[in-house]
Amino acid sequence: MSETTTLTNVKTGTWGGGKSPFSISYGKLMMWIFLLSDAFTFSSLLVAYGFIRHSYASNLVTPWPSPDHVFNHFPFLHGVHLPLMFVSLMTFILIFSSVTMVLAVEAGHRMAKKEVGMYMFLTILGGIGFLSCQAWEWTQFITGTHEGRMLADGSIFHGANLQMNQYGPTPFGDLFFIVTGFHGFHVLSGVVINIIIYLNVLGGTYEKRGHYEMVEKVGLYWHFVDLVWVFVFTFYYLI
Amino acid sequence: MHIEEHLEHTEPPKDMKKQIWKTFWILFALTVVDIAVYFQLMEYHSGYKNALFIILGVVKAYFIVGIFMHMKFEKKWLPYLIIVPMIFVMYLITLMVIEGNYTSFLR
Incomplete structure (x- = not known):
């Protein structure tokens, strides 16, 4: 019997341990998991929206309003019927801010501090632009139109609140507030996080650290916000 | 290790x-x-x-x-991790839309 011992083979498969099966850093993986859970939250709102909207499908007393008769305003063009134009503008603003964000990530790979800073700044501007548009949209929705809606007692109701609205059934207004509000709050927190990262970039925090991975992480969040808007745009305004 | x-x-x-x-x-x-x-x-x-x-x-x-x-x-596991759950979510949305149509007859 020989004295040499043979080592049992060390497992080297993907899930054998000792390395990340996902091949990304801990922070980025956790950001992905967070985004997945956030996607579930938005999906639950979407489930509620789909169910409630379709449960009004054969309701002739208070039908679900058609979006082109509700969201048809544009700033400085009072009284002109322009459905979809303003939200399209918002969509383009958000897509463009997504592009500047990914350009910041790309510049980060090259350790180009100045470029990262510039693109982060443009991304923040895009975010603020989007939020301003949404504030205008909400004001328009809450104030309502001059015609309003005639109530049973003969009085006229303008605009919308959580109890009632002039456009259609109460859940229409409620879902508008919760879906676009929850998304808008994500944009707001995204802008705040972007500002923090921007200041860190200017301060040279990541230059010292040797990599710009924080920009990538916040970029993932920012693109997710853009992604959610794609579906809000589709389900709330197009369909 | x-x-x-x-x-x-x-x-x-x-x-x-x-x-x-x-x-x-x-x-x-x-x-x-x-x-x-x-x-x-x-x-x-x-x-x-x-x-x-x-x-x-x-x-x-x-x-x-x-x-x-x-x-x-990225490596293929990350797309699996994210996309597979979302497929089930899309299925749920479809089911609830269909269910909503049935509910409309009861209102």
């Missing part, structure tokens, strides 16, 4: 900048198609039109997640 510090990334293509702008124009064009279809078929209400909007939305999502969020260049 020493855990590998340097994770091997699947490297993004060299001309990433070019690809970013290409993706931007694709997203721009898809949104323009959305708007064009919306205005052309304003009086035409059908499930086919809605299906088209949803498909365009999913295609846009593919480009945002794939290129902008870099998922196309």
Whole structure:
């Protein structure tokens, strides 16, 4: 019997341990998991929206309003019927801010501090632009139109609140507030996080650290916000 | 046991900048198609039109997640981790929309 011992083979498969099966850093993986859970939250709102909207499908007393008769305003063009134009503008603003964000990530790979800073700044501007548009949209929705809606007692109701609205059934207004509000709050927190990262970039925090991975992480969040808007745009305004 | 510090990334293509702008124009064009279809078929209400909007939305999502969020260049487990649960979520949304239609007859 020989004295040499043979080592049992060390497992080297993907899930054998000792390395990340996902091949990304801990922070980025956790950001992905967070985004997945956030996607579930938005999906639950979407489930509620789909169910409630379709449960009004054969309701002739208070039908679900058609979006082109509700969201048809544009700033400085009072009284002109322009459905979809303003939200399209918002969509383009958000897509463009997504592009500047990914350009910041790309510049980060090259350790180009100045470029990262510039693109982060443009991304923040895009975010603020989007939020301003949404504030205008909400004001328009809450104030309502001059015609309003005639109530049973003969009085006229303008605009919308959580109890009632002039456009259609109460859940229409409620879902508008919760879906676009929850998304808008994500944009707001995204802008705040972007500002923090921007200041860190200017301060040279990541230059010292040797990599710009924080920009990538916040970029993932920012693109997710853009992604959610794609579906809000589709389900709330197009369909 | 020493855990590998340097994770091997699947490297993004060299001309990433070019690809970013290409993706931007694709997203721009898809949104323009959305708007064009919306205005052309304003009086035409059908499930086919809605299906088209949803498909365009999913295609846009593919480009945002794939290129902008870099998922196309990650190891295959990450896409599985994210996409498989979302497929079930899409199934749930479809079921609840169908259920909503039945509920409308009871209101």
